[in-house]
Amino acid sequence: MDFVGLLTHYDVVGAFWVNIQLTLWSALFSTILGVILVLMRISPVGSLRGFATGFVRFFQNMPLTILMVFLLLGAFVQLRLQFSSDFTTNFYWLAITGLSLYTSTYVCESLRSGINTVPIGQAEAARSLGFGFFQSAFLIILPQALRGAIAPLGNTLIALMKNTTVAAAAAVASETSSLMNTMIEANADQILTIFLIFAIGWVILIIPVGLLTTYLSNHLAVRR
């Protein structure tokens, strides 16, 4: 089978699309969770700060593969936690759960580094004008923190995209690294071509994200 044959016989584009979908869902959930975590970390309530710190330490220091295997074997097989009776759908959402838990800690830490770029006077001015905690956070602090956190958030997104291939461990069979394995098994003589197809595909997918991040962090920077 030649290059064109490989591309027509296997749904390479479809596999990439699965990774993109995993990325988008996980990005959405990890952003929400990451914002909640960072709000807890800057909150005046000690127990919330403690919980968020513990959560971040735990999930950030656990290898993603271990987390995925736990979700698959522990949460699903042992604890019977499931999203759907359909196996494929279930594994798909378990993968998103693992990716979101793991990535949210990096979103939280990126935002926190962004918050550190916001002078304390901004929060004091907000408080002195009568803004409450959430108003200060969402109107004043986070919008500025976000602009200061674009570079680490961009890196987090890139890491998330690559990490979706680890979702193979949670058995999302249709994604790229699984498809690559399948293709190599059937076409062992074409291993280099197959590798290049996926390598180049990933590079094409990720380079624009990096460029966009650089562009945004230069253009949205808060002037002081």
Place this chain on the structure above:
Amino acid sequence: MAETAAAQKNAQITRTAHSQGEEPASARPLVELDHVEKWYGELHVLRDINLKVSKGEVVVVLGPSGSGKSTMCRTINRLERIDSGVILIDGHPLPQEGRELTRLRQKVGMVFQSYNLFAHRTILDNVTLAPRKVLHRPKAEAEKEARELLSRVGVEAQAAKYPAQLSGGQQQRVAIARALAMHPDVLLFDEPTSALDPEMVGEVLNVMTDLAREGMTMICVTHEMGFARQVADRIVFMADGQILETGTPEQFFEHPQTDRAKDFLSKILNH
């Protein structure tokens, strides 16, 4: 630091206005600090602070560096906690947390040394944000008033710009307009001109002098002796976390009672 001729002149007008003005309407002090104590760890930064400020009064707080002036100012809108004593705003004790605190804070405006304008928002947004989000005033109404306030402090032409595009003096005047937009009962100023280039000090002092003349209650920490002398109704002198003297500018500048005050004045006035 030198003051502009305009500020001097304004200050004189103010003085006349004050001497002709009537007594404060209410006998109840607008701001009252009662036996306030605060520690930073081992450091006893506020010692038995007692201070009453009436409506319309302009109090200037003087004192050497590290004497606790900023800390006292910041306790009045609870940017800093106190360890004992009470702070009353219009007769209501300042609560520790929560909605009630937020509500009382709106009555106490604050102008900072470093302006602290919201860097990601335009000048107009800086002034309208709190009235819209905290007082829930309609956008058009808030913007109309914001433009009036901005023109009152002389920066209406900058409304669409971002803080970083303005000079320090302009930013500080915007900060004053932003505080005024909440219709505070009292304005706190913590060294509002200390970060400014000398040529911009006068424009900010002019705005403050105008406010004083219009009857705004003000507590100002400043090193501007001309302003203190001419605009203050009362000088509060602090050293080592204590209020050592309080009196009219004339009493304080001409007849300081304590050695600390004499020493402070000789350093300030002879440099």
